[in-house]
Amino acid sequence: MKSVLILILFCSFFTSANDKLNVAVKAQLQGENTPYDVGLIDLNNDNIKDAVVYLKSRNWCGSGGCTMFVFKGTDSGFVFQSKIMIVKKPIIISQSKTNGYLDLIVNTGGVGTVALKFNGKNYPLNPSTQPKINKPHSINDQVLLN
DSSP: OHHHHHHHHHHHTOOOHHHHHHHHHHHHTTTOOOOEEEEEEOSSSSSSOEEEEEEOSTTTEETTEEEEEEEEEETTEEEEEEEEEEEEEEEEEEEEEETTEEEEEEEETTTEEEEEOOOSSOOOSOGGGSOBOSSOOOTTOEEEEO
16 A cells, blocks of 8 residues: 555656646747647657647737747657747658758748758748748658648
């Protein structure tokens, strides 16, 4: 009985990955209660899931699309990495990599389909500044958020 109580107390100190992500998203939103969709995937091959967060409210969306965040997964939670504006679903994960991170394929208002490439620090803020790609994605690419 004593070991069960210790195990319960030990487990209560840890939060789930979803709770840790919610804390990271709320911090980025400065406490604003905004609905969002989440896709978890290891973008940088470190065996820890990263989070792609697609915001879904009027405050974060316009005619060109919505804002998307990328959070790097760590052993202790999630760290904000990128803010990407004017994005439209689907969010596709390419098998191509740039600077150790998988490229993201998104649609953006006025331009069409573009590949977002990691620059060593983050993904581009404005997808409409990226060149349009003619072949949206290959059969090996993965739809993360639809």
